[in-house]
Amino acid sequence: MEINPILETRKEELAFDDLDYYVIKKGLCTGCGTCAGICSHIEFEDNLPSVNKIYDPYCSSCIQFCPQFYTPFSKIEKTVFGTTRVDRNLGYYDHIVSARSTSDSILNVCQDGGVVSTISTYLLEAGIVDGIVMSGISKEDPLKPVPIVATMEKHVIDAAGSRYCVCPVVMGLREAFEKDIRKIAIVGTACQVQGIRKVELFSEDHYPFDIKAVIGVFCYENFLYDDLFKNFIEGELGIELKDVKAVKIRHNAFELHRTHEINSIPLKTVYKHVNGACTVCRDFTAELADISVGAIGSATGWNTVIVRSKRGKSLFEEVIDNNLLLLSDKVDIDNLTRMARYKKAHVEEISTEAAKFLRELGAGELEVQVYGLLLSLNAPRLETINEILHISSDEIEQALETLIERGWATRVTDPYTVSHIYLPEKPEIIINNGMKKLNNKLKQLKRSVLSELTSLYMRRISEIDVLKEKA
Numbered sequence: 001m002e003i004n005p006i007l008e009t010r011k012e013e014l015a016f017d018d019l020d021y022y023v024i025k026k027g028l029c030t031g032c033g034t035c036a037g038i039c040s041h042i043e044f045e046d047n048l049p050s051v052n053k054i055y056d057p058y059c060s061s062c063i064q065f066c067p068q069f070y071t072p073f074s075k076i077e078k079t080v081f082g083t084t085r086v087d088r089n090l091g092y093y094d095h096i097v098s099a100r101s102t103s104d105s106i107l108n109v110c111q112d113g114g115v116v117s118t119i120s121t122y123l124l125e126a127g128i129v130d131g132i133v134m135s136g137i138s139k140e141d142p143l144k145p146v147p148i149v150a151t152m153e154k155h156v157i158d159a160a161g162s163r164y165c166v167c168p169v170v171m172g173l174r175e176a177f178e179k180d181i182r183k184i185a186i187v188g189t190a191c192q193v194q195g196i197r198k199v200e201l202f203s204e205d206h207y208p209f210d211i212k213a214v215i216g217v218f219c220y221e222n223f224l225y226d227d228l229f230k231n232f233i234e235g236e237l238g239i240e241l242k243d244v245k246a247v248k249i250r251h252n253a254f255e256l257h258r259t260h261e262i263n264s265i266p267l268k269t270v271y272k273h274v275n276g277a278c279t280v281c282r283d284f285t286a287e288l289a290d291i292s293v294g295a296i297g298s299a300t301g302w303n304t305v306i307v308r309s310k311r312g313k314s315l316f317e318e319v320i321d322n323n324l325l326l327l328s329d330k331v332d333i334d335n336l337t338r339m340a341r342y343k344k345a346h347v348e349e350i351s352t353e354a355a356k357f358l359r360e361l362g363a364g365e366l367e368v369q370v371y372g373l374l375l376s377l378n379a380p381r382l383e384t385i386n387e388i389l390h391i392s393s394d395e396i397e398q399a400l401e402t403l404i405e406r407g408w409a410t411r412v413t414d415p416y417t418v419s420h421i422y423l424p425e426k427p428e429i430i431i432n433n434g435m436k437k438l439n440n441k442l443k444q445l446k447r448s449v450l451s452e453l454t455s456l457y458m459r460r461i462s463e464i465d466v467l468k469e470k471a
């Protein structure tokens with residue numbers, strides 16, 4: 001369905017209360033800042049929008065443009081790209097390359113290859129835009145992202161690097177409006193890109209911006225600043241945030257780079273601080289951007305760049321023609337696709353401890369993987385499992401058969417599609433059954449070993465008695 005039915009039938013009656021009810025209270029707000037970007041009555045408190053008392057109860061802009069209320073993907077794709085997606089996992093694109101900035105001043109401060117900052121400075125220097133709405137850094141709270149409008153190279157350089165926490169970037173539209181900046185670009189994660197696209201395409205000239213470029217950054221999940229940085233990292237772990245120069249996510253760990261040391265925190269210990277809305281977000285590569293930029297798929301210090309729209313393609317070519325970027329075709333599109341697919345399916349990896357236990361119960365490597373996938377997806381079809389694991393379907397079918405024989409999964413037929421779906425057995429039942437089997441084995445072992453040991457003992461006793469008699 002393209003248009004949210006509530007919006008279609010009740011547009012005139014909707015107001016901030018409805019946004020509050022349908023999005024904010026339901027824990028679906030991504031904190032993208034679109035509602036606050038188009039309405040000066042909305043402010044952000046604790047990462048969530050709230051409205052002041054004098055708002056217009058007949059204005060429905062906030063809910064209309066909220067990407068979490070509805071985002072008509074295929075409609076936007078047709079308008080922006082002239083057609084719908086070419087790839088289920090990555091969306092529409094023209095081509096994908098690896099790239100890296102040629103500017104030392106950018107490479108010294110950027111997150112990966114500096115492509116985002118390079119394109120941003122070019123947009124300003126070439127006069128294509130007068131300002132770029134992006135995430136900057138708070139002057140008061142170290143590492144805290146805040147929306148800014150960059151109007152010169154220095155602002156872009158100061159804003160370089162990733163802050164892995166929610167930032168209402170699109171709220172920067174307000175500053176642009178107040179400063180009379182109309183020709184703009186935006187840099188943001190998928191949810192922010194969706195918000196700005198709705199403003200760009202559906203605001204019917206109500207908002208006076210001429211949006212020249214939408215640059216997306218890949219995003220798998222995002223965290224809450226107060227929860228993760230203030231309370232956990234500074235409060236519980238005692239790491240002073242003002243000493244942290246950069247934050248990187250590498251090797252399944254959250255790395256805090258300080259002047260003389262790197263603190264590495266396992267990702268699994270910070271997952272509880274992920275923003276709730278991110279757990280249902282399905283867009284990894286900012287599919288509606290003109291150009292999307294990330295790290296996965298490229299060598300360290302390089303970016304993976306997905307060039308999507310015509311306008312994105314000609315901007316990227318201009319930046320290359322000005323010798324601002326180095327290019328490489330060494331990009332692992334399979335790995336990129338795998339990550340995007342994981343996010344769409346919300347596949348969670350089974351923990352090493354759980355996998356070890358399942359192996360102890362006799363499961364093979366692929367069975368552990370497939371069972372973990374069933375738990376994570378809760379009733380996938382064979383095709384979905386195939387798509388995610390990317391190995392031969394014979395092997396997967398064999399693993400599924402073994403899981404069914406073990407009683408770890410059941411196969412049912414979906415009455416609507418008539419295709420098979422696979423349901424995982426509850427882990428507690430598997431553990432209980434596994435423990436029973438282990439106990440039975442232990443009992444059997446006890447019985448056979450015990451009788452063997454007893455007879456050995458008895459033989460030994462009688463041998464000793466014979467020896468005693470002889471003596």
Ligand SMILES: Cc1cc2nc3c(=O)[nH]c(=O)nc-3n(C[C@H](O)[C@H](O)[C@H](O)COP(=O)(O)OP(=O)(O)OC[C@H]3O[C@@H](n4cnc5c(N)ncnc54)[C@H](O)[C@@H]3O)c2cc1C
Pocket residue numbers: 109110111112113114115116117118134135136145159160161162163164165166167169187188189217218219220221222293294295296303
């Ligand atoms: C929350 C988050 C999660 C990410 N997750 C992944 C991932 O899982 N895999 C992956 O390959 N890449 C991920 N990225 C993208 C990656 O961190 C880099 O932003 C990207 O590779 C561009 O690198 P660069 O060197 O060109 O960036 P730079 O040139 O350093 O520019 C970085 C840009 O990101 C903007 N930015 C910083 N923090 C935020 C924020 N919180 N919200 C919005 N914009 C911000 C800055 O304003 C700046 O313009 C993530 C980025 C963010 C912000």
Ligand code: SF4
Pocket residue numbers: 019023024028029030031032033034035036049062065066067068069168195
């Ligand atoms: S527009 Fe963005 S910030 Fe506002 S309610 Fe929707 S998701 Fe939250």
Ligand code: SF4
Pocket residue numbers: 030189190191192219220221222275277278279281282283
């Ligand atoms: S995971 Fe999705 S919702 Fe969360 S910040 Fe990233 S793009 Fe936005």
